[in-house]
Amino acid sequence: MSTFSETLLDAAPAAPTSGTGSVSDYVALLKPRVMSLVVFTALVGMVVTHPDVHPVIAFGSLLMIAVGAGASGCLNMWWDADIDALMTRTRKRPIPDGRILPGEALSFGVTLAVGSVLALGLVANWLAAAFLAFTIFFYVVVYSMGLKRWTAQNIVIGGAAGAFPPIIGDAAVTGTIGVDSMLLFLIIFLWTPPHFWALALVKSADYARAGIPMMPNVAGPDSTRRQILLYTLALVPCGFVPVPMGFGGLAYALVAALSGAAMLGLAVEVFRRREGEAAMRAAQHLFGFSILYLFLLFATLLAEHGLGLLRRVPGAL
Amino acid sequence: MAEEPRVASALTPDQLRRRRSRSLAIAFALAALALLFYVVTIAKMGPQILHRPM
Numbered sequence: 001m002s003t004f005s006e007t008l009l010d011a012a013p014a015a016p017t018s019g020t021g022s023v024s025d026y027v028a029l030l031k032p033r034v035m036s037l038v039v040f041t042a043l044v045g046m047v048v049t050h051p052d053v054h055p056v057i058a059f060g061s062l063l064m065i066a067v068g069a070g071a072s073g074c075l076n077m078w079w080d081a082d083i084d085a086l087m088t089r090t091r092k093r094p095i096p097d098g099r100i101l102p103g104e105a106l107s108f109g110v111t112l113a114v115g116s117v118l119a120l121g122l123v124a125n126w127l128a129a130a131f132l133a134f135t136i137f138f139y140v141v142v143y144s145m146g147l148k149r150w151t152a153q154n155i156v157i158g159g160a161a162g163a164f165p166p167i168i169g170d171a172a173v174t175g176t177i178g179v180d181s182m183l184l185f186l187i188i189f190l191w192t193p194p195h196f197w198a199l200a201l202v203k204s205a206d207y208a209r210a211g212i213p214m215m216p217n218v219a220g221p222d223s224t225r226r227q228i229l230l231y232t233l234a235l236v237p238c239g240f241v242p243v244p245m246g247f248g249g250l251a252y253a254l255v256a257a258l259s260g261a262a263m264l265g266l267a268v269e270v271f272r273r274r275e276g277e278a279a280m281r282a283a284q285h286l287f288g289f290s291i292l293y294l295f296l297l298f299a300t301l302l303a304e305h306g307l308g309l310l311r312r313v314p315g316a317l
Numbered sequence: 318m319a320e321e322p323r324v325a326s327a328l329t330p331d332q333l334r335r336r337r338s339r340s341l342a343i344a345f346a347l348a349a350l351a352l353l354f355y356v357v358t359i360a361k362m363g364p365q366i367l368h369r370p371m
Contacts, residue, residue, distance in 0.1 A: 022335045023342045056360035060353055119350070123357050 021100035028094055029077055029105055030070030030112075038069040038165045041188060044298045045166025045181045047305045048247050050173040060123035061172035065165060068116035068132045072139040072161070074109035078102055079144045083210040089203060124172035131171050135164040149211070152218035159192030160185075180247050183238075184298075190235040191294050194228045194267060198287035201225070201270070202280055221279075225271045228286070232267035236260035239297055246316040248301060253313055255300045263293045 042065045046053055077084065077095055085096035094100040113136050121129030143158030151157075163185045170181035200207060200214040201221060207214040215224040240256045242248030248256065266286040273282040304310040328336065359366055 020332050020335060021339075023338045026339070026342070054360055056356055060357050063353065119353075122354070 021094055021104065025094040025099045026108065029074040029100065029108065031073030031077075032070075034073055034162075035066050035069045038162075039066045040295075041184070041298055042165035042169035042172075044302050045169030045184055046173045048166075048184070048301055049170045049178050049180050051305050053173040057124060058173060061120060061128065061169070064116045064120035064123060065132060065168055065172070067112050068120070068136055069165070071109050071112035071116055072136045074105055074112065075136075075140040076144045078105040078109055079140070080148075081105075083149075083212060086210040087203075087206040089206060120172065125175050127175060127177075128168055128172035131164065131168045131177075135161055135168065138164075150213070152213045152215045154213070155196040156193050159189055159196075162192060163188035180242075180245070183241055183245065187235070187239055187297065188294065190231055190238055191290065193231040194235065194263075195287065195290040195294075197224050197228050198270065198283045198290065201283040202287065222274060225274065229267045229271045232264055236264050239293075242301065243313050244316055246312055247305070247310075249304045249310040249312055251309060251311070252297070252300045252304055255296050259293045259296045262289060 039062050042062060043058075046058055046061070077093055080090075081093075081095040081102055084090035084093050090096070095102055095105055113133075117129050117133045117136070120132050139158070139161035143154065143161055147154040147158050166181045166184035166188070167177055171177055197215050200216050201224060204214065204216040204221070208217050215227065219227075237260075239260050240248075240253070243253045243256065263286075266282070266289050269282040270279075270286050273279045
């Protein structure tokens with residue numbers, strides 16, 4: 001006579017209890033490109049506020065910030081798997097493609113989130129760890145579960161999560177939060193709407209299919225173009241503020257002026273070109289250049305402070 | 318002779334290979350974490366690490 005468990009095993013195959021994900025699928029869950037941007041901006045936050053930081057502490061802290069960012073991306077993909085399946089840009093992600101089960105992604109994300117916060121507390125300090133925990137919470141719960149499907153201001157408010165890394169970097173090496181890293185936060189915060197709305201103008205059909213209330217789908221493309229221009233008008237002067245504050249030197253002033261002018265020029269193009277292929281091209285150009293713009297600003301700060309190239313502009317604080 | 322334990326669903330060779338890769342990645346991550354904590358401990362304690370009561 002067969003036992004109860006044998007009967008169960010002999011029955012028809014049950015629902016899968018584990019996916020077939022490879023290591024690279026799990027790496028994809030961490031959104032490596034977003035992670036690299038987080039690591040880069042956190043590093044700048046560290047170097048600007050504390051150039052003599054101990055390399056081991058800096059490396060360990062950056063690693064944990066990166067893992068925390070990866071956990072956020074993983075939990076975001078777990079929550080958004082239903083809408084990811086509807087958009088061409090995201091339908092090949094591991095969960096909608098069936099390579100990783102939602103439960104596996106949830107376990108993976110929660111483990112990394114808890115682990116990264118605890119490890120950052122041990123490696124650096126508990127202020128930085130608390131800020132990392134708040135960032136993960138803000139991105140996953142406030143942005144992904146709340147704002148994203150609810151309001152057209154989703155990426156404006158949710159953009160704060162992507163802007164926190166310089167503050168976490170600052171807190172990790174100084175134990176406090178200074179004005180310099182808050183300004184870096186503000187630059188990323190103001191950069192987020194033009195960056196994502198330029199993409200949303202190009203991919204508005206995708207977002208509409210998934211039912212995500214992005215600005216072009218809610219307020220219309222023209223209103224989005226006007227708001228892109230307004231945010232860029234706020235962003236470019238803000239990108240210049242490190243110069244009078246004394247932590248952006250002559251090289252930074254030059255880069256901020258030239259790249260800021262280009263950013264503004266492209267935002268004006270997006271505002272002017274409203275029809276057909278030219279409008280799409282203008283939005284694509286702004287989207288692409290916005291990544292370069294932020295990279296140039298932060299890379300120049302990194303070079304000035306990390307390589308000792310900082311030459312302050314006369315009259316700076 | 319003891320019977321071979323039966324499993325609910327047999328894994329394909331490709332699934333076995335992926336599971337092995339995942340296991341190796343977890344092992345590598347744990348080893349890296351142990352090394353990180355070791356190095357951070359030394360960095361945080363500095364020269365004090367040589368002057369602690371046994």
